[in-house]
Amino acid sequence: MMRSKLLSLVPCATGPFRTMSTTTKLTTVEVNDKTGIATLTMNRPPVNGLNLDLLRDLRQSIAEIEGNKSRGLILTSSNPTIFSAGLDIMEMYKPDKERVRAFWTALQDAWLALYGSSVPTAAAINGHSPAGGCLLATSCEYRVMLPKFTIGLNETKLGIVAPMWFMSSFLSVLPRREAERALNQGRMFTTDEALQIGLVDEAAGTKEEALEKCAQFIGTFAKVNPIARALTKQQFRAAELEQLESERAQDLEKFLFFINQPAVQKGLGIYLESLKKKAKN
Ligand SMILES: CC/C=C\C/C=C\C/C=C\CCC/C=C/C(=O)SCCNC(=O)CCNC(=O)[C@H](O)C(C)(C)COP(=O)(O)OP(=O)(O)OC[C@H]1O[C@@H](n2cnc3c(N)ncnc32)[C@H](O)[C@@H]1OP(=O)(O)O
Numbered sequence: 001m002m003r004s005k006l007l008s009l010v011p012c013a014t015g016p017f018r019t020m021s022t023t024t025k026l027t028t029v030e031v032n033d034k035t036g037i038a039t040l041t042m043n044r045p046p047v048n049g050l051n052l053d054l055l056r057d058l059r060q061s062i063a064e065i066e067g068n069k070s071r072g073l074i075l076t077s078s079n080p081t082i083f084s085a086g087l088d089i090m091e092m093y094k095p096d097k098e099r100v101r102a103f104w105t106a107l108q109d110a111w112l113a114l115y116g117s118s119v120p121t122a123a124a125i126n127g128h129s130p131a132g133g134c135l136l137a138t139s140c141e142y143r144v145m146l147p148k149f150t151i152g153l154n155e156t157k158l159g160i161v162a163p164m165w166f167m168s169s170f171l172s173v174l175p176r177r178e179a180e181r182a183l184n185q186g187r188m189f190t191t192d193e194a195l196q197i198g199l200v201d202e203a204a205g206t207k208e209e210a211l212e213k214c215a216q217f218i219g220t221f222a223k224v225n226p227i228a229r230a231l232t233k234q235q236f237r238a239a240e241l242e243q244l245e246s247e248r249a250q251d252l253e254k255f256l257f258f259i260n261q262p263a264v265q266k267g268l269g270i271y272l273e274s275l276k277k278k279a280k281n
Contacts, residue, residue, distance in 0.1 A: 026057040028078070029064055036071035037215050038119075043078040049088030050132045052099065055106035058136075062113040072218030073117060074211060075140060076124040081149070083123070086131030089275075092259050093268045104255050107132075108248050111165060115139040116241045118230040120221050122214035125200065126207045130154050130188060131162075138169040141233075142217040143200040144210040150188040151199060157186035159267035161258065163251060168240040173199055 028041045040061050042048045050058075065073050077083045091103045114121065114136065122142040129137050129151040137143050137151065145151065153170055155162040162170075162183060170179050178197055182189070194200040201217075204210035221229055234241075244251065258264060 026054045027061045029061050031065075031068060031070055032215075035215055035219070036069075037074060037218055038065040038068070038070035038072070039074045039076060039211065040065065041076050041078050042084060045079070047082045047085035048077050048079055048133070049085050049090070050107065050110075050136075051088035051091050052103045052106050054088075055103070055110045059106065059110045059113045062110070062117060066118060070119055072120040072122065072215075072221070073140075074122050074124055074214040074218070075114075075136060076207070076211065077126055079127055080207075082127040082133075083125045083129040083149070083151075084133030084136060085128065086133045086135075089268055089272055093265065093272060095259065100256065100259070101252065104252050105248075108165075108244060108251065111135065111139060111169075112241060112244060115165075115169060115237060116234065118234065120218045120229070120233075122217050124204075124207060124210035124214050125149065125151060126210060131158075135166050135169055138173045138199075142214060143173075144202045144204050144213040144217075145191045145194060145200040146204060146207065146210060147191045149191055151191075151194050152186070152188040153183055154186040154188050156184060158271050159264060163255070165240060165244045165251075168243075172237075172240070 026042070026044045028043060029038055030041070031038045040058075042054065042058070044051070044054045048054070062073070087107070091100060095103075120142075121140040122144065123137040123140040125137050125143055125145040126149075127146070128149050129145075131152075131154055134151050134153050153162050153166060155166075167179070167183060170183065173179075174182070174197065181187075189197065189199055191200070191203055195203050202213050204213055
């Protein structure tokens, strides 16, 4: 994919800095040349639905950030009210056989890249973050969320099941008992509730403030040996990463089997209709 490189002056919480900015259609990577921190922004209207292209873009951008020696990665959205609406349901509803395989494989790749990223990661959650959106946020090491939005793994409410590795990310943030209950309920937490339960680390009034708080978190590693930190993180996360790495073919087949069940297709169709009706009203 063609990528345009440009140097730009962008406003930042602590002043305007020259940033190296790489833009694709669906994500932007901006590296602040003062802090060395990369901001990875999702930009797929209308709701940052995670489709095949966005997932591939995300993985490519994460690899680019790893490669350009950034000091950290902040994940955010260009949409002022939606971080990510989760997986694009259109990829799973009446799917094309080959495409849906590529889609799930791209999701596995994106998760492995983000959860296993060697750089410190933080999510500036500047909008709603259901299901796959929550997966991305909980794959990061730190979360800052804006008020009056919601976050959670709501899969059971759609009649689908969060795979084990979605649960792993959730469990790396929430105590087991809270995680199990929320997963079974398909519970979406408001910002205040998410803060109280520990699903997010901080709240912020504006996106700029959220980005600044994420940058401060990443700054806490400034005096830590980066190789020791990266190896520690990798070891800490190794079990979940290795589980998916070793079972990814079975995970794909399980997903395909599940998603192709007539009852699941029917449920997704009804859910999509309800979303569309809501959008019209
Ligand atoms: C035994 C089994 C063992 C193991 C299991 C193995 C496999 C498991 C199988 C499957 C696992 C799948 C895991 C799934 C994860 C997911 O992420 S599913 C997606 C969940 N997401 C949601 O439920 C969010 C739905 N959306 C919303 O709640 C709202 O849209 C919003 C709060 C995000 C934003 O609200 P608004 O700003 O009001 O926007 P609208 O609702 O009007 O939406 C605008 C537009 O976008 C469409 N849309 C919204 N979300 C999605 C989506 N996720 N996918 C596709 N399209 C979406 C919406 O329909 C509107 O479209 P138009 O009407 O404008 O065409």
